Amino acid sequence: MxxxxxxxxxxxxxMLIGTNMTEAHPVAATFVxxxxxxxxxxIVVDPRRHRLAEMADLHLPIRVGSDIAFLNGLMHVLIxxxxxxxxxxxxxxxxxxxxxxxxxxxxxxxxxEICGVPAEKIRxxxxxxxxxxxxxxxYTLGITEHTCGTHxxxxxxxxxxxxxxxxxxxxxxxxxxxxxxxxxxxxxxxxPNVFPGYQKVxxxxxxxxxxxxxGVENLPAATGLxxxxxxxxxxxxxxxxxxxxxxxxxxxxxxxxxxxxELASAEFLVVQDIFPNETTRFAHVVLPAAAWSENDGxxxxxxxxxxxxxxxxxxxxxxxxxxxxxxxxxxxxxxxxASDSAREIWDNELSVLAPQFGGIKYHRLEGDGLQWPxxxxxxPGTCFLHQDGQFTCGLGVFxxxxxxxxxxxxxxxxxxxxxTGRRLAHYHTRTQTGRCEGLNDILGEETxxxxxxxxxxxxxxxxxxxxxxxxxxxxxxxxxxxxxxxxGMVWMAFHFREACANWLTNPAFDNxxxxxxxxxxxxxxxxxxxxx
Amino acid sequence: MTxxxxxxxxxxxxxxxxxxxxxxxxxxxxxIPTLCHLEGTTPTGAxxxxxxxxxxxATLMAACATPVSAGMxxxxxxxxxxxxRRTLLELLLASGNHTCAAGPTGAGSxxxxxxRARELDGDALCPAWGDCKLQxxxxxxxxxPDRFVPAPDAPPPELANPMIERDxxxxxxxxxxxxxxxxxxxxxxxxxxxxxxxxxxxxxxxxPLADSNCVFCGQCVQACPTGALxxxxxxxxxxxxxxxxxxxxxPYCGVGCQQWLHVRDGRIVRVTAVEDAQPNQGxxxxxxxxxxxxxxxxxxxxxxxxxxxxxxxxxxxxxALDLVAGxxxxxxxxxxxxxxxxxxxxxxxxEDSYNMQKLFRAVFKTNNIDHCART
Numbered sequence: 047m048x049x050x051x052x053x054x055x056x057x058x059x060x061m062l063i064g065t066n067m068t069e070a071h072p073v074a075a076t077f078v079x080x081x082x083x084x085x086x087x088x089i090v091v092d093p094r095r096h097r098l099a100e101m102a103d104l105h106l107p108i109r110v111g112s113d114i115a116f117l118n119g120l121m122h123v124l125i126x127x128x129x130x131x132x133x134x135x136x137x138x139x140x141x142x143x144x145x146x147x148x149x150x151x152x153x154x155x156x157x158x159e160i161c162g163v164p165a166e167k168i169r170x171x172x173x174x175x176x177x178x179x180x181x182x183x184x185y186t187l188g189i190t191e192h193t194c195g196t197h198x199x200x201x202x203x204x205x206x207x208x209x210x211x212x213x214x215x216x217x218x219x220x221x222x223x224x225x226x227x228x229x230x231x232x233x234x235x236x237x238p239n240v241f242p243g244y245q246k247v248x249x250x251x252x253x254x255x256x257x258x259x260x261g262v263e264n265l266p267a268a269t270g271l272x273x274x275x276x277x278x279x280x281x282x283x284x285x286x287x288x289x290x291x292x293x294x295x296x297x298x299x300x301x302x303x304x305x306x307x308e309l310a311s312a313e314f315l316v317v318q319d320i321f322p323n324e325t326t327r328f329a330h331v332v333l334p335a336a337a338w339s340e341n342d343g344x345x346x347x348x349x350x351x352x353x354x355x356x357x358x359x360x361x362x363x364x365x366x367x368x369x370x371x372x373x374x375x376x377x378x379x380x381x382x383x384a385s386d387s388a389r390e391i392w393d394n395e396l397s398v399l400a401p402q403f404g405g406i407k408y409h410r411l412e413g414d415g416l417q418w419p420x421x422x423x424x425x426p427g428t429c430f431l432h433q434d435g436q437f438t439c440g441l442g443v444f445x446x447x448x449x450x451x452x453x454x455x456x457x458x459x460x461x462x463x464x465x466t467g468r469r470l471a472h473y474h475t476r477t478q479t480g481r482c483e484g485l486n487d488i489l490g491e492e493t494x495x496x497x498x499x500x501x502x503x504x505x506x507x508x509x510x511x512x513x514x515x516x517x518x519x520x521x522x523x524x525x526x527x528x529x530x531x532x533x534g535m536v537w538m539a540f541h542f543r544e545a546c547a548n549w550l551t552n553p554a555f556d557n558x559x560x561x562x563x564x565x566x567x568x569x570x571x572x573x574x575x576x577x578x
Numbered sequence: 579m580t581x582x583x584x585x586x587x588x589x590x591x592x593x594x595x596x597x598x599x600x601x602x603x604x605x606x607x608x609x610i611p612t613l614c615h616l617e618g619t620t621p622t623g624a625x626x627x628x629x630x631x632x633x634x635x636a637t638l639m640a641a642c643a644t645p646v647s648a649g650m651x652x653x654x655x656x657x658x659x660x661x662x663r664r665t666l667l668e669l670l671l672a673s674g675n676h677t678c679a680a681g682p683t684g685a686g687s688x689x690x691x692x693x694r695a696r697e698l699d700g701d702a703l704c705p706a707w708g709d710c711k712l713q714x715x716x717x718x719x720x721x722x723p724d725r726f727v728p729a730p731d732a733p734p735p736e737l738a739n740p741m742i743e744r745d746x747x748x749x750x751x752x753x754x755x756x757x758x759x760x761x762x763x764x765x766x767x768x769x770x771x772x773x774x775x776x777x778x779x780x781x782x783x784x785x786p787l788a789d790s791n792c793v794f795c796g797q798c799v800q801a802c803p804t805g806a807l808x809x810x811x812x813x814x815x816x817x818x819x820x821x822x823x824x825x826x827x828x829p830y831c832g833v834g835c836q837q838w839l840h841v842r843d844g845r846i847v848r849v850t851a852v853e854d855a856q857p858n859q860g861x862x863x864x865x866x867x868x869x870x871x872x873x874x875x876x877x878x879x880x881x882x883x884x885x886x887x888x889x890x891x892x893x894x895x896x897x898a899l900d901l902v903a904g905x906x907x908x909x910x911x912x913x914x915x916x917x918x919x920x921x922x923x924x925x926x927x928x929e930d931s932y933n934m935q936k937l938f939r940a941v942f943k944t945n946n947i948d949h950c951a952r953t
Contacts, residue, residue, distance in 0.1 A: 332882065344928045
């Protein structure tokens with residue numbers, strides 16, 4: 047996030063696109079609702095009429111995967127009417143002309159044809175968002191989990207730069223991160239192209255710096271593989287040894303049958319986790335790890351805030367901290383790593399090597415933590431990025447994007463679009479929440495959420511057991527008929543193994559980030575007894 | 579600026595325009611007791627415990643809802659104020675099942691009462707004992723629980739949901755739960771229902787919580803000043819005097835809420851939000867508040883396992899790690915380091931991910947390290 051949660055309740059206007067905060071980020075949603083009670087305006091762009099959409103001044107139910115067309119349509123109006131922030135565009139950005147050339151092809155009428163929101167509503171939205179400054183824009187996986195995910199993100203950034211809503215409080219481009227420490231795992235360099243602190247592995251000087259710090263030679267320069275490439279490498283033998291730490295890939299990746307085939311093909315699979323799960327079934331070695339509250343450390347949240355995690359109980363049996371396990375493996379290769387606690391790792395290594403964390407030390411994290419960038423020990427941390435329009439690379443670059451449809455769209459055989467996500471009471475594959483007293487009582491099974499119109503057309507009753515089928519597989523589960531879901535859509539989560547949406551989802555990826563298109567594939571819904 | 583002064587217990591002090599008597603007094607270190615006041619929400623003035631004497635005013639004024647004006651002369655603990663608060667507390671004590679002040683303990687001093695409560699700990703003892711604002715004030719103001727005729731029995735408690743126990747007999751209708759639900763979390767699941775002595779906190783249609791808009795965030799429980807709302811999972815496991823509170827960060831979504839882990843005998847028995855902390859400002863959701871006990875599941879992995887055919891057998895750390903290291907060395911020797919690949923964890927601490935990428939880069943010599951950031 048460029049901005050912070052503490053700004054939410056003071057914001058004047060929100061555009062929430064592809065984010066169902068009340069279920070996926072419930073506490074963040076409370077601050078949005080607080081702002082609404084104080085008179086803030088809310089525009090929700092989402093195919094589903096979820097709780098915040100119900101509270102919105104304007105709900106724009108665009109078709110799944112049509113975000114770019116919709117956003118380009120908005121920018122078309124902003125530029126055509128001269129409603130954009132010309133001063134910001136002139137002084138803080140480049141390539142406005144390129145953007146203008148592209149979005150000029152997306153007249154409201156053309157955009158409306160693609161996104162399904164009437165042209166007049168697109169004009170009205172453009173008028174509204176240009177009349178309040180700043181507008182805070184938030185998004186989640188509804189933007190990124192598409193084959194055009196990268197372009198979706200760029201389009202969102204284009205819009206906020208065009209409106210001059212970047213570099214100020216209560217504005218910005220704010221992706222709410224899904225996992226507690228997905229920000230941190232990126233920051234720490236658990237990515238194939240960067241060292242900790244986003245320092246590129248291809249840069250010789252940076253490699254030399256890490257070689258000195260780690261006391262090694264010849265750090266690899268070539269960018270490594272991303273998860274889907276690793277998985278495919280298991281099948282063709284390019285990847286012989288695969289080490290999975292704390293991810294239940296067998297349930298979370300699209301097309302479970304394909305994923306399980308890949309995992310079963312692994313020559314040597316190490317899984318390090320806290321529970322046996324669907325992925326450990328394929329392991330050759332399983333390493334038991336200490337869990338949350340069983341060791342000290344830090345998490346970094348969506349707003350770049352580094353906060354402490356503290357021990358409250360003892361890990362069971364022989365379970366050990368993950369950092370200890372990696373350190374022990376290094377020792378077996380003759381490397382003796384000095385840092386012998388999370389605190390030593392952070393204070394003596396990470397914060398020394400990654401400039402944006404230079405000022406963050408454990409002794410400064412006793413209260414509310416610190417938000418990076420925080421380069422020096424007397425630096426207070428950074429609540430919002432790009433102050434006064436100063437971007438990391440100098441000027442903000444407009445990158446115009448063309449709309450492209452999802453990789454798989456409904457047809458005669460599979461007439462509905464399946465979109466997926468998370469529900470409030472559970473988290474991911476329930477390895478944790480499924481073992482918490484009471485949470486299964488609140489939500490005990492998966493449902494296929496369908497619209498009343500489709501339910502009526504297919505003669506499906508509320509709670510009736512139905513089959514949902516895609517080109518990859520089929521699941522049997524109860525129908526939940528709800529006005530949240532528009533006609534033509536089935537919505538499911540991936541919390542329960544038997545009816546996991548990932549039996550159906552499409553392993554088609556954004557070709558830049560390799561993010562899978564969890565938000566769109568084609569399915570058919572069938573009554574079960576009708577087929578007998 | 580000189581006009582923004584008022585007299586607080588005889589001292590001339592300043593105030594900010596719009597500040598309530600309660601806020602100004604707190605800023606100057608003067609404690610005014612409250613029951614219904616919930617920080618950051620609209621004052622309701624419902625309980626009147628915060629009344630103060632304002633010179634020239636016909637009645638006592640609720641400090642939480644009265645703005646300070648220049649030249650006001652305020653007494654926060656005058657004899658009249660104390661007597662009024664005592665009476666209000668006595669009325670509240672008689673309004674329901676608030677027997678603790680005299681009840682099983684019947685003690686003269688707070689310390690003595692606490693000592694006896696420990697001995698009596700069990701089902702009979704109110705789950706909020708020692709953590710109850712009403713009890714605390716009743717002792718402070720020496721309120722007599724038997725001064726007024728007790729109210730008729732309250733409706734039976736509601737237990738039919740997994741998370742929240744609602745004991746209407748201990749509810750003082752202060753409305754803090756409503757503020758928490760409607761103004762803080764804005765879930766709008768509860769409101770006041772019925773009238774007079776029948777008045778009660780209800781969901782729409784007075785149905786059980788499980789059939790209402792309630793999302794079980796538990797913010798109402800955190801706001802409840804008495805034992806009317808209790809975390810069911812903590813019932814009989816949690817006593818304020820037996821827990822150590824440890825601050826940590828929630829393990830679920832990317833908001834990173836700050837939690838207090840209430841730990842008893844090395845086990846988390848309750849989770850509450852850290853008030854005034856960033857980023858969550860005292861709030862949690864259903865997972866953050868009630869999703870902590872997975873770590874105590876008997877299904878936890880407790881020892882390294884090595885595959886033998888279709889089964890796993892238990893192994894020592896040395897054996898398991900030697901096997902992993904040996905196999906990785908063999909693969910590197912035969913196929914080069916890029917034949918290894920690893921996926922790190924977006925749920926675990928930063929330092930774990932740091933060490934894993936270091937293992938892959940500095941030891942194995944490959945950049946084949948990734949995690950689920952892309953999904």
